[in-house]
Amino acid sequence: LTKWDDIFKAGSFGLKEPDKFVVDFSRVLKERKAKTVLDLGCGAGRNLIFFVREGFDVYGLDISKVALRKAKETLSQEGFSTELKNADMTALPYISEFFDAIVCIYVIYHNTLEGMRKAIAEIHRSLKKKGLALLVFQSRRSWKYRLGKQIEQGTFVQTEEPEKGVIHHFSDEHEIKHLLSEFRILDMKLDEFEFKGRLHSHWIAMIEK
Numbered sequence: 146l147t148k149w150d151d152i153f154k155a156g157s158f159g160l161k162e163p164d165k166f167v168v169d170f171s172r173v174l175k176e177r178k179a180k181t182v183l184d185l186g187c188g189a190g191r192n193l194i195f196f197v198r199e200g201f202d203v204y205g206l207d208i209s210k211v212a213l214r215k216a217k218e219t220l221s222q223e224g225f226s227t228e229l230k231n232a233d234m235t236a237l238p239y240i241s242e243f244f245d246a247i248v249c250i251y252v253i254y255h256n257t258l259e260g261m262r263k264a265i266a267e268i269h270r271s272l273k274k275k276g277l278a279l280l281v282f283q284s285r286r287s288w289k290y291r292l293g294k295q296i297e298q299g300t301f302v303q304t305e306e307p308e309k310g311v312i313h314h315f316s317d318e319h320e321i322k323h324l325l326s327e328f329r330i331l332d333m334k335l336d337e338f339e340f341k342g343r344l345h346s347h348w349i350a351m352i353e354k
């Protein structure tokens with residue numbers, strides 16, 4: 146079992162509502178007549194189930210079996226089922242040019258920089274031409290920046306619970322544009338909010354293959 150299984154067992158990330166920027170993205174997908182959508186790092190499935198309800202042909206993938214079990218339960222409570230796979234984002238178990246769209250929400254930065262490069266190359270491979278993706282990156286303005294032990298430039302492993310052992314890579318705009326150089330960036334913005342006096346800061350990128 147992974148660290149992520151422990152986190153899901155402890156009841157974290159059990160949110161039910163989809164992200165606002167996922168809801169906005171689904172409108173763009175409908176305009177484009179997109180059908181097949183991958184929720185990469187779907188967790189307990191709040192965005193996954195939103196896409197299912199909206200009528201997309203949805204696939205989910207996560208490294209945590211516990212998270213996938215929760216996602217499956219939520220889906221079956223509403224009478225839905227979709228293909229869920231237990232795999233690592235750096236090696237996607239899908240054929241090339243399969244998806245119209247991929248969302249990767251609060252996931253891709255749980256990696257080293259090299260791991261992020263691999264995951265982005267996999268997103269590129271498995272998207273159809275002109276396919277869209279929505280990716281969320283951690284910003285260096287986040288309160289979490291520099292928390293824990295640094296293992297390389299911009300990458301930290303947390304040393305305190307509740308995220309002890311969890312890896313985070315923090316990016317700036319320049320680095321993200323470089324990581325996404327194989328794509329066309331349709332929109333990129335900083336999303337920030339304060340919670341309990343702490344600044345949460347993420348870059349949200351909508352990209353096209």
Ligand SMILES: C[S@@+](CC[C@H](N)C(=O)[O-])C[C@H]1O[C@@H](n2cnc3c(N)ncnc32)[C@H](O)[C@@H]1O
Binds near residue numbers: 158185186187209
């Ligand atoms: C912060 S949660 C976000 C979950 C979901 N996307 C959401 O917005 O509710 C991060 C997720 O990434 C998954 N994850 C972490 N590392 C992964 C990896 N290497 N491959 C696939 N999934 C991973 C975790 O299991 C967890 O479900």
